[in-house]
Amino acid sequence: MFHIVLFEPEIPANTGNIIRLCANAGMQLHLIKPLGFDLDDKKLRRAGLDYHEWVAVQIHESLPHFLTQIQPLRIFALTTKGATPYSSVAFQEGDTFLFGPETRGLPADVLQNIDENCLYLPMQPESRSLNLSNTVAIVLYEAWRQFEFIGAAIK
Numbered sequence: 001m002f003h004i005v006l007f008e009p010e011i012p013a014n015t016g017n018i019i020r021l022c023a024n025a026g027m028q029l030h031l032i033k034p035l036g037f038d039l040d041d042k043k044l045r046r047a048g049l050d051y052h053e054w055v056a057v058q059i060h061e062s063l064p065h066f067l068t069q070i071q072p073l074r075i076f077a078l079t080t081k082g083a084t085p086y087s088s089v090a091f092q093e094g095d096t097f098l099f100g101p102e103t104r105g106l107p108a109d110v111l112q113n114i115d116e117n118c119l120y121l122p123m124q125p126e127s128r129s130l131n132l133s134n135t136v137a138i139v140l141y142e143a144w145r146q147f148e149f150i151g152a153a154i155k
Contacts, residue, residue: 001026001027001093001094001144001147001150001151002027002028002091002093002094002095002096002097002140002143002144003027003028003030003070003072003094003095003096003097004018004022004027004028004029004030004097004099004136004140005030005031005032005066005096005097005098005099006018006029006030006031006032006099006132007032007063007098007099007100007101007106007110008032008033008034008035008036008100008101009031009035009036009037009101009102009132010036010037010101010102010103011036011037011102011132012036012037014102014131014132014133015031015035015037017133018132018133018136019057021133021136021137021140022140025140025141025144025152026151026152027140027144028056028058029056029057029058030057030058030059030060030066030070031057031058031059031060032060032062032063032066033059033060033061033062035059036101039059063110070096072094072095072096073092073094073095074092074094074095074096074117075095075096075097075098075114075117076089076095076096076097076098076114076117076118076119076139077098077100077106077110077111077114077117077118077119078097078098078099078100078118078119078120078121078135078139079100079105079106079111079118079119079120080105080120080123080128080129081105081111081118081120082118082119082120083118083120084117084118084119084120085119085120085121085122086119086120086121086138086139086142087142089119090146091142091143091146091147093147095143097136097139097140097143098110098114099132099135099136102131102132105129119139121135121138121139
């Protein structure tokens with residue numbers, strides 16, 4: 001339903017958590033190289049537990065490679081530099097959410113190409129940023145909520 005894209009992720013435990021998140025929500029996960037870890041990393045496996053088999057993780061050599069392969073209709077970049085709160089967007093099926101590396105965020109050249117779709121999560125003024133896997137979870141669940149959690153086991 002949605003594409004989650006991690007641009008040059010650095011911390012294996014975050015990526016493992018996001019693998020688990022995407023598996024439980026039925027979302028597609030894309031990793032853009034270079035990765036800051038090996039895909040066989042113990043921390044990645046521990047955080048993702050046995051969810052690797054339930055989510056299709058696609059590895060892309062670069063962001064242009066991803067764009068050529070997937071051809072997303074709308075891309076939303078999540079950044080502390082965003083002008084629009086994530087909660088004010090009406091998401092559409094197939095939307096792509098792009099997240100930057102943990103220690104530096106998305107580079108300026110990537111953000112300038114997505115300028116009108118740069119979203120942020122509200123935080124206290126003195127805060128720097130949220131953890132990557134928390135940010136992905138918040139945005140993914142808001143987008144999925146707008147589709148009434150289609151495909152989920154609702155109790």
